[in-house]
Each structure stands twice: as structure tokens, then as C-alpha cells.
Amino acid sequence: MKLSDRLNGIGEYYFSQKLKEIQEMNQAGDNVINLGIGSPDLPPHPDVIKTLQDESAKPNVHGYQGYKGVDILRNAFASWYNKWYGVSLNPVTEILPLMGSKEGIMHICMTYLNQGDEVLIPNPGYPTYSSAVQLAGGTCITYDLTEENNWFVDFENLETRDLSRVKLMWANYPQMPTGQLPDTQQFEALVAFGKKHDILICHDNPYSFILNKNPISILAVEGAKETAIELNSLSKSHNMAGWRMGVMVGAKERIEEVLRFKSNMDSGMFLPLQLAAAKALSLEQDWLEQVNAVYANRKQKAYALLDLLNCTYAKEQAGLFVWAKIPAGYQSGFKLSDEILYNAKVFITPGGIFGQAGDGFIRVSLCSPEEKFDLSIERIQKFLTAK
Ligand SMILES: Cc1ncc(COP(=O)(O)O)c(C=O)c1O
Known part of the structure; x- marks a missing residue:
């Protein structure tokens, strides 16, 4: 079928493509930890x-x-x-x-x-x-x-x-x-x-x-x-x-x-x-505070992970992610993201998918429990030591 012209230049959404790749890696037994997507894992009230x-x-x-x-x-x-x-x-x-x-x-x-x-x-x-x-x-x-x-x-x-x-x-x-x-x-x-x-x-x-x-x-x-x-x-x-x-x-x-x-x-x-x-x-502030306390703890773990990768970041950030600058020596966030995905089996979003001005950055999602961060840190540490 010939597609409509309006689809020219519109590819499949990056995450939709990447999640397929991660799924294939998981089918091959990789058990990838996904620190990419901003979908809250906690339940509603x-x-x-x-x-x-x-x-x-x-x-x-x-x-x-x-x-x-x-x-x-x-x-x-x-x-x-x-x-x-x-x-x-x-x-x-x-x-x-x-x-x-x-x-x-x-x-x-x-x-x-x-x-x-x-x-x-x-x-x-x-x-x-x-x-x-x-x-x-x-x-x-x-x-x-x-x-x-x-x-x-x-x-x-x-x-x-x-x-x-x-x-x-x-x-x-x-x-x-x-x-x-x-x-x-x-x-x-x-x-x-x-x-x-x-x-x-x-x-x-x-x-x-x-x-x-x-x-x-x-x-x-x-x-x-x-x-x-x-x-x-x-x-x-x-x-x-x-x-x-x-x-x-x-x-x-x-x-x-x-x-x-x-x-x-x-x-x-x-x-x-x-x-x-x-x-x-109609929920009150206390519920929002409980949820935010969970994210605040995870954020500390995200910092530890980013420190390991020699990334730098501002601590005053809102939202479900930590945005961090990649260290000198990496040409782009895509390169760092792929290296960590293929070697440590941890997925972190490359900043370049948000526009070329994001190329030198990566984005870590806070939507995973602390244990996943601990395991990610362990895997990345192991990869870096072996490198
Ligand atoms: C900046 C921004 N706007 C909108 C959305 C879409 O959110 P919703 O689930 O309300 O469609 C997202 C989701 O990731 C987002 O990051």
C-alpha cells in the first residue's frame, strides 16, 4: 500500500521501536532493566x-x-x-x-x-x-x-x-x-x-x-x-x-x-x-507527598548510577527523570546508551531523541523500584571494571 504523504518523515515512535529491541533481547534471556520510560510503576490511590x-x-x-x-x-x-x-x-x-x-x-x-x-x-x-x-x-x-x-x-x-x-x-x-x-x-x-x-x-x-x-x-x-x-x-x-x-x-x-x-x-x-x-x-497533599518521597529516594540511586558513568547533572530538577550530561570522550548519548544497553543490559534514554540539542545528554527515569537501581548499578560497575 502506498502511504499518505503526511507520513513522510514520520517514523515509528522511538520508544515503540526500542521496546521491540529490548523485548527481543529479553526473549534471548537478557533480562534488561528499563530505566528509559516515564510510566509510573506505583498504583493510583x-x-x-x-x-x-x-x-x-x-x-x-x-x-x-x-x-x-x-x-x-x-x-x-x-x-x-x-x-x-x-x-x-x-x-x-x-x-x-x-x-x-x-x-x-x-x-x-x-x-x-x-x-x-x-x-x-x-x-x-x-x-x-x-x-x-x-x-x-x-x-x-x-x-x-x-x-x-x-x-x-x-x-x-x-x-x-x-x-x-x-x-x-x-x-x-x-x-x-x-x-x-x-x-x-x-x-x-x-x-x-x-x-x-x-x-x-x-x-x-x-x-x-x-x-x-x-x-x-x-x-x-x-x-x-x-x-x-x-x-x-x-x-x-x-x-x-x-x-x-x-x-x-x-x-x-x-x-x-x-x-x-x-x-x-x-x-x-x-x-x-x-x-x-x-x-x-480531590486527593489531598499527603498522598502526593508519599509518592514524591518514593521518587526522592530513587533519585539518590539515580545520582549514584550517573556518578558511576561520570555524568554531571543539576540537582534542582522536577519531573520523573534525571537529565545528565555525558562525560567527555563519548560522541553522543546514543553511544553511551547503547554501550550500557548491550553490555550491562540496562536501558537509559539517549537525550538525542528529544532533539539534536539533547545529543550530549542521557535521561534516567525514576519509574523503577530502588532494587532495580541497585541491580543496574551492580551491572554497570561490573561492565566498567571489565572494560
Ligand atoms: C512533556 C510530555 N507531555 C505529554 C505527555 C503525554 O502524557 P499523557 O499520558 O497525558 O498523554 C508526556 C508523556 O511522556 C510528556 O512527557
Whole structure:
């Protein structure tokens, strides 16, 4: 079959390919430890699971649902935004529940982009931004994030570029993969930039509750709704990645526009899942603190592993990963990642998959128990001694 032109330049997602390779290695008896992917291994809160169980046992909850989610869920998102971010949202008009934020990235691109429209994409950044832009017919214009600039947007540099065809800009703090913490001034600058150039700022905020004491939303900036929308997700914050539950928040007009596309793509979300998600959104700080305590301990182990590899890293990082610079002597993170995978049977993500600016880095996920880190350290130590 001849494929559609829109797939030109779009390969299989890196992790999908790599996981196949790891699976083959495991079938050959390698027992690879995967410190690559950011899928929380801890369970959701027991009350969340109980809500799903109780609700799905009812006879009348199995039909199609509305396209905008049920009131209970939208109200829960509104209260959550108010409580944690100090952002006031109208639950009827300014909230659109999604099946994870990843689908929102595609919906937003499909809603706004025409052939040739340009989109600013962070480098390094989440690879889905660029594939969604390309699939929607847009053109990616990358903006480099550098360590020297604290992985923040270099607006001075952006202002020197021709922005006349730029329609959207993707930004994400806490930043993935660099772990850079969010910053109110950076959000204010993004909003001002969006307004000045008439660019829709799409802020992706799935990591704000992981190892971050001060969750902030771009919508907390005065007047942000005029130029910005935000995606959020329960995948990381509530250990619900497989449940596929996220949200888009923003001005009524933006929600209606994206819904026009989205309502042609799916037929609503399973009601018990929406009710369980509402339960998750009502959880108190103590649960989040327990989860974060587990990640904080694992982070110490990740540091030990990175020290062994002579990598360097900032300790002030939020999110589910540690982003680290590879030692001199390695041409790229790909080389180091493959060396460790094939020799120590430990998979660490090469930073280059997030854009060429990530080439000299690797990313260690905190989604494995401490014992796996201990075993990884043992295996790497053994390989390095034998080398
Ligand atoms: C920056 C970023 N945005 C969005 C997502 C997608 O999350 P979700 O599970 O909500 O689709 C991820 C997942 O890894 C991510 O790292």
C-alpha cells in the first residue's frame, strides 16, 4: 500500500521501536532493566481504584458519553486548578477532558494548522510536538533550550527571527527532558510574546506535581487566556498513565474550536473512568507527598548510577527523570546508551531523541523500584571494571 504523504518523515515512535529491541533481547534471556520510560510503576490511590470498581459494576454506565466529559469531572478539574494553581476556570466552558494530554497535542495541531503554518518547538523537547505538527501539515521551527540559559526560552534570539508565519508555540515547564523547574517570569514572558506576535502559546504541564514544591500554571498569568492554552494530565501526577486521562484548559473559544475537531475523533470516555479521575483530583497533599518521597529516594540511586558513568547533572530538577550530561570522550548519548544497553543490559534514554540539542545528554527515569537501581548499578560497575 502506498502511504499518505503526511507520513513522510514520520517514523515509528522511538520508544515503540526500542521496546521491540529490548523485548527481543529479553526473549534471548537478557533480562534488561528499563530505566528509559516515564510510566509510573506505583498504583493510583486505593479510593480511585475503588471508585472505578464500584462504578463499573453498575448496569447503566456503559453507554457512550458526551464529548465534553461529565459535569462531575469538569467540576473536579476546576476545583483542582483553583486549589493547586490559583486559577479560576469556568467548568462548563473552559475545561475539556482528554484521553491523556498526548491526544490533545494532536487535536490542537489539527484544529489550527494549515499547510505551511509554522510552529515553534522546543529543542530538546517531547517528540510528539514535532510529529503532531508535521502530521497536521505544519512546519516545525525549533528553538534551542540551553543549559546556560537554564533551559528557558531565549526570547532575544527568537525576536531576531521571522515569526510572521508562526501560528503556535509549544512550551513545557517543568520541562521534559531537562527537568527545568517552572518560573512565573518565564510564563509572563511567554504570554507577552504570544500577545505581541499573535501566537497561540500551548503550554504542556503534566509534571507539575512530581518533585516540584511549587506547581504553577501559565494560566495564572494575568490575561493569559487571551493567548495561551494549557494541557494537563493525571498520567504522572496520579499514577494513571494507562488510564488515559488528561485535560485542556483555556478560553471558551479555544475549547469550542478544539472540540469541533475532537468530537469527530472519539465518542466520549467511559463514565466510571471519569468518576474515578474526579476522585483522584480531590486527593489531598499527603498522598502526593508519599509518592514524591518514593521518587526522592530513587533519585539518590539515580545520582549514584550517573556518578558511576561520570555524568554531571543539576540537582534542582522536577519531573520523573534525571537529565545528565555525558562525560567527555563519548560522541553522543546514543553511544553511551547503547554501550550500557548491550553490555550491562540496562536501558537509559539517549537525550538525542528529544532533539539534536539533547545529543550530549542521557535521561534516567525514576519509574523503577530502588532494587532495580541497585541491580543496574551492580551491572554497570561490573561492565566498567571489565572494560
Ligand atoms: C512533556 C510530555 N507531555 C505529554 C505527555 C503525554 O502524557 P499523557 O499520558 O497525558 O498523554 C508526556 C508523556 O511522556 C510528556 O512527557
